[in-house]
Amino acid sequence: MREYLPVLMFLGVAIAFAAGTVGLSTFIVPRRHNPTKDSAYECGVEPVGDARRRFNIKFYLVAVLFILFDIEAVFLYPWAVAFRQLGLYGLVEMLLFILILFVGYVYLLRKRALEWD
Secondary structure: OHHHHHHHHHHHHHHHHHHHHHHHHHHHOOOOOOHHHHOOOEOOEOOOOOOOOOOOHHHHHHHHHHHHHHHHHHOHHHHHHOHHHHHHHHHHHHHHHHHHHHHHHHHHHHOOOOOOO
C-alpha cells in the first residue's frame, strides 16, 4: 500500500484543485444574463432552424470508424517501446495486426463507408 501513497496524494490534490476551482468560480464570477449571451453561438452566424434535427447516419458511421482506427493506432506505441524485448515474435504479431487493420480499411473503402454523399 505504501507504493500507492504518492499516487493517492496526487489524486487527492487533483480532485481538491478541480473542486476548489469550480467552487470558487461560482462565487467570484458575476452572473449577468441577457439574450445575446444566452443565445447559441455558431461561428458568428445567427442560428437558423431547429438544433434537434436529425443527422445523416453517415456522420455517425464516419465518426465511429475514425475513433476505431484512432484507438487501434494507439496500440502501436507500447509495441514500439517494447520492440527490442519482443523480438521477431512481436514483429510478426504487429504485422498481423496491421494486416487486419488494412483489410478492414480496404473493406470500408469498397463498401464506400467513408464517402459523404
